[in-house]
Amino acid sequence: MTLNMGPQHPSTHGVFRVILEMDGEVVETAEPEIGYLHTGIEKNSENKRYVHVIPMTDRLDYLNPPGNNLAFCLATEKLLDIDIPERAQALRVIMCELARIASHLVWLGTHALDIGAMTVFLYCWREREMVLDLNEEISGVRMMTSYIRIGGVAKDATRPWLDGIYDFIDYFPAKVDEYELLLTKNPIWMDRTQGIGVLSREEAINWSLSGPALRASGVNWDIRKSRPYSGYEKYGFDVPVYKGGDIYDRYRVRIEEMRQSREIINQAIQRLPTGDYKTPDNKVSLPPRETLHTSMEALIHHFKLVSEGISVPKGETYVPIEGPRGEVGFYIVSDGTNVPYRVKLRAPSFMAIPGMCQMMTGCYIADVVGIIGSIDIVMGEVDR
């Protein structure tokens, strides 16, 4: 029997369609179908200036806007060959880790809801709201922050934001314990997740899975450790790795990652460096507003940056970062002008879809929903 699931299905987390060939209740083959959310962001980026691409990267993986901003900015900065002030790097790290927590909270809430645990969903949304309030305080926007810019960040940290983060990191660990109390030893949860959707270490690597799905299959691979960026080498944190490769282990990896993210934020905020929040290079970032009335050079830089934008030297580069779903990377080709020649996103959800359908073959129809949830796909970055 052929069964069509999606694109409008509540548990496909967006407009994802999968065509299931069934033998009774067992899935024989799962054929994915994507493209329902194609917005042509890569094509659009080739016709916009570098700075104008940043708001579009927010919309790729809409649960992790700072991570996408960061990957794009790091790639551009690598081509520009500029150094970023320590304070800006620490602010970037804090924003990315907050986004990771918020993203994992959305994943945990919806994943648990798919499998039938209603309460966790409400708890997760409660804590996510605190992160979104922090986003609003520092960037003015709850979700599509566009906070990380080429050369630094958009604004310096404010007192209420820092106070809010101190409150959040005090409050949050007890809440993670609460989610675990509801799920980790829950017999229904364990029955629905243990030994289901298993992918071995070799298969996970061969299918190009990344992030928590790869680490749940026993691969110790985290871009923050293996290719550190934005000063991640200065923070002490663990990379959770489990060997089961099933839904339950992916759940445990992400739960532990939330604790580790909280740990990174704690370290970053305890020793938040003083100094600039963006590079003083006025070819890249706007000069301070108050200097425009006194300095001719500042006025010229301001005019040139606003009217022309940043000119990036000729070349090509690829910079990966570790997002909540895995490796997010931008491959940028520059032809020396103020418009990127080619922008390619390495989207972890896109790369994970064939592997996910591999997990579905041979499982029961009721577990398909759990497998989709455990990979945590975001269709915005799949279809781009």
Next chain:
Amino acid sequence: MTGEEIIAKVKASLPDAIQDTALPQGDAVIFVAPDCLQKVAAFLKDDPSLKFDYLSDVSGVDYLIEEREPRFEAVYLLYSIDHSHCIRIRVGIEEENPSVPTLSELWKGALYPEQELFDMFGFHIEGHPKMERLIMPKDWVGHPLRKDYPLTTEAVTFSYNRDFKSELVKSKPPTR
């Protein structure tokens, strides 16, 4: 291994297959012809000191405006999980009959991005089991990420606020 060491090792082992090498910002980049791609990729994967076992991404570039020869390029990003180093393979592809062999026999993860290359650039991937549209609709004409494919806007057909259609007609320059 650092970028220089990787390049030196690959060059020494496969002198005929490597067209050129580069080290932009310290990353190892090798240039390979399409017919040597599978051989080079298999070597990179199997050699114990390189062991590039993880295919991160495949992307395409159209160098039409740069007027480069050959016009297209496919870029493969490889990692080694154990040695934690990376390499980029750049494969130049001719404008006439653009085709490149598949790497999906070595890395299953290549299946999807290679299908996207067909969809967006119109490359024929030799040996790929599914040469059909991935992201664009099945009946779509043209390959959107080619540089000669124009970025157009869609006229708004209906709005509560303004009559866009008549405005579009008005804003057209007069024909001589």
